[in-house]
Amino acid sequence: MTPPDTREQHRPPQRRRAANRGNAAEDAFDRLEKAQQEAAAMTNRADDAWSTPAPDATGAEVVHAPDPAAPMPADAFVEKLARGDVPTLEDCEKHITAITTQWLLAVGRALAAIRDHELFRDKGYTSFTAYLKNEHPWHPSYVSRVIADIPVVEALAEHGVDRDLNEGQASAVRPVLEEHGREALYDVWDSTEGKKSAAALVRVARAKGYLPPPEEAETESGAATFSKNLARFREFADLVGDGQGKRLIEAAKEDPDWGKGVLFPALRQAVGILESEFGPES
Incomplete structure (x- = not known):
């Protein structure tokens, strides 16, 4: 048996004095319905909307395409809460699990499509990072992990x-x-x-x-990071050398604070480091 969550002991008294079960169900409904809507909005649910095949006059089965205006099939758990029924603990835990897993898959797949197919350009953005910064509350590194x-x-x-x-x-x-x-x-x-x-x-x-053990993991992680960064530097140099430097201008204009405060100083510092090592470009 799973031991009780001791965090309950540290909650404010008013939180520990639970309301009646009806109020708890209503509160759970509001929070979980919001989570479901977020996951459902980014999950392909077309299969659920197809109607059951029915024979036509010739006896052949006819499959009807879903009506775009038709409501998405409701979740049985949310329906139970909407009716005012009090769910069981098992009902609640299963629903939380399903919503969390659906969120990771649905949001991850959608963000991967936006990034890989450069769909962010449909809104006028020149980079996926700029799109995330303005359209979503997630840090790019977090999004990268979700996709991976x-x-x-x-x-x-x-x-x-x-x-x-x-x-x-x-x-x-x-x-x-x-x-x-x-x-x-x-x-x-x-x-x-x-x-x-x-x-x-x-x-x-x-x-x-x-x-690997922690010590080896740190060493391997450092080597992997250096290798990855070296590959990025080379890729960057190749892009600029191939005439793609205008992308830098586009990115800087899209976010002037980043362009002037981050990009330009970083490039100037990089040039200074290279010149101190190899001398000025001849």
Whole structure:
């Protein structure tokens, strides 16, 4: 049996004095309905809208396309709350799990499509980072992790994981999936007892040899970061050399504060470092 959450002891008295079950259900409805709407808005639910095939005059089955104006099929859990029924604890926990997992997959896939197909240009943005800065509250590094975590969430969902899965957990075991495959990922997940926090998952992965010890991990991480940055510098130089420098101007004009306060000083510093090492360009 899962021990009770001791955090309840630290909540304000008025929070600990629970309202009646009807008020609790209403509050849960408001919060969970909002979460469901966010996930549903970015999830492809077209399959649910197709009507049941029915035979036409010739006896052949006819499939009708969904009506664009038709409402999206309602979630049974939210319907229960809307009727004023009080859900069970199991109902609530299953719904929270489903919404969280759907959010990671739905939002991650949508953001990946926006980035990979440069859909942000439809709104006049010249970079994915600028699009995120103005259109969404997420930091680019967080978005990168959410997108990269999609295969982990998909694999664990197929494995029958029936609990809340967040970005921290997925990112923690992503190297296991990438380097050792699904069976190793499942081994780590199933072998982690108690709360499957990101730290606990990493400890199990290291104990099983899927991840290097902390010291080696730091060394490998530093080497990987240097290699990745070197590749980026070379890519940047190639782009400028190929006449793509105008993209820098576009990005700077789109965000003048960043252009003048970050980009230009960084480029000037880079030139100074290179000249101090190799001398002025001849």
